[in-house]
Amino acid sequence: MLKLTKKADYGLMALKYLAEHPETPALSAKDVADAYGIPPQLLAKVLQRLTKTGLLRSHAGMNGGYALARDAREISAFEVIHAIDGPFFITSCTKGTKSCELTPSCTIKEPLARVNETIAGVLKSISIHDLAEREHPAGKSGEHQGLVELTL
Amino acid sequence: MLKLTKKADYGLMALKYLAEHPETPALSAKDVADAYGIPPQLLAKVLQRLTKTGLLRSHAGMNGGYALARDAREISAFEVIHAIDGPFFITSCTKGTKSCELTPSCTIKEPLARVNETIAGVLKSISIHDLAEREHPAGKSGEHQGLVELTL
DNA sequence: AAATATCCGACTTCCCAGGTCCGATTTCAG
DNA sequence: CTGAAATCGGACCTGGGAAGTCGGATATTT
Ligand code: SF4
Ligand code: SF4
Numbered sequence: 222m223l224k225l226t227k228k229a230d231y232g233l234m235a236l237k238y239l240a241e242h243p244e245t246p247a248l249s250a251k252d253v254a255d256a257y258g259i260p261p262q263l264l265a266k267v268l269q270r271l272t273k274t275g276l277l278r279s280h281a282g283m284n285g286g287y288a289l290a291r292d293a294r295e296i297s298a299f300e301v302i303h304a305i306d307g308p309f310f311i312t313s314c315t316k317g318t319k320s321c322e323l324t325p326s327c328t329i330k331e332p333l334a335r336v337n338e339t340i341a342g343v344l345k346s347i348s349i350h351d352l353a354e355r356e357h358p359a360g361k362s363g364e365h366q367g368l369v370e371l372t373l
Numbered sequence: 374m375l376k377l378t379k380k381a382d383y384g385l386m387a388l389k390y391l392a393e394h395p396e397t398p399a400l401s402a403k404d405v406a407d408a409y410g411i412p413p414q415l416l417a418k419v420l421q422r423l424t425k426t427g428l429l430r431s432h433a434g435m436n437g438g439y440a441l442a443r444d445a446r447e448i449s450a451f452e453v454i455h456a457i458d459g460p461f462f463i464t465s466c467t468k469g470t471k472s473c474e475l476t477p478s479c480t481i482k483e484p485l486a487r488v489n490e491t492i493a494g495v496l497k498s499i500s501i502h503d504l505a506e507r508e509h510p511a512g513k514s515g516e517h518q519g520l521v522e523l524t525l
Numbered sequence: 526a527a528a529t530a531t532c533c534g535a536c537t538t539c540c541c542a543g544g545t546c547c548g549a550t551t552t553c554a555g
Numbered sequence: 556c557t558g559a560a561a562t563c564g565g566a567c568c569t570g571g572g573a574a575g576t577c578g579g580a581t582a583t584t585t
């Protein structure tokens with residue numbers, strides 16, 4: 222319930238790792254997987270997905286690997302989750318494929334849709350950079366802080 | 374991924390329904406279930422749970438049923454979800470029972486924990502009353518509006 | 526040509542959300 | 556005091572999706 226997919230989790234970790242190593246031209250899936258203990262093959266697929274949606278740039282062959290396609294602060298957590306897990310919906314009434322049977326009679330889907338928007342907003346306001354730049358003692362770059370509107 | 378449980382969903386619907394019928398002393402699980410097309414037995418268990426956590430007051434026997442234990446605006450969506458689905462966690466590292474294997478090496482659990490807090494905050498700021506009082510044209514009671522802080 | 530990568534689909538395993546069934550108990554009405 | 560209507564509580568079944576695995580094809584460097 223309301224739990225993040227591990228794949229998305231892994232995706233975030235990997236992106237953060239890449240963001241922390243801007244010097245290297247490319248890091249292989251195995252590199253990242255080893256760094257954290259993530260199943261390599263699984264991470265591989267996650268990264269492939271991220272590549273296909275344009276968040277990463279890949280390069281096959283020796284010394285190949287992945288690199289961020291854009292600046293770390295231009296990539297939001299929302300994009301990552303969306304890329305890996307597909308459309309973001311809190312409820313089961315996606316109106317896309319397998320909608321909830323009682324969508325017509327349901328009276329809370331509109332308010333919940335707004336909650337959905339709010340949470341999406343939270344995720345959109347978080348960038349990979351925000352995740353990465355944290356460890357560093359607590360210097361000048363001040364912590365990322367934002368306000369999210371909630372309107373029912 | 375990041376999806377609300379249907380049980381919680383049902384719970385919210387039921388509470389809203391109860392909030393909309395303050396006149397009646399008690400409504401049976403079947404009443405509510407019929408009103409929306411929810412599987413009665415399932416709704417029953419959800420309501421039982423809500424009763425056990427003190428959000429509802431139950432009364433067995435004929436003309437029995439459930440009623441809100443507190444005022445509708447004193448019951449948050451968060452409480453409902455927590456009551457039904459248990460502890461609220463975005464990630465799999467609950468440190469309770471089945472923690473994620475790579476918790477030690479993971480570097481994003483702290484930031485994600487803050488995201489978790491933020492989302493919990495959003496949910497806490499929503500009351501059953503907010504859900505219920507919506508239909509009514511759009512009168513004086515102005516829509517519920519709030520700001521949620523996000524600090525990484 | 527060999528080593529190192531990404532790429533991609535198919536496959537298996539396991540867990541749990543969603544739902545059902547049934548029996549026990551409480552309460553009230555006639 | 557008997558039966559109907561309700562809450563209780565547990566055990567149980569089932570489908571689908573998350574998590575992970577395998578194997579083969581392709582691209583790139585040395
Ligand atoms: S329709 Fe109502 S019940 Fe069905 S999923 Fe959307 S919100 Fe939950
Ligand atoms: S530890 Fe890191 S990876 Fe494991 S669940 Fe918590 S956040 Fe996701």
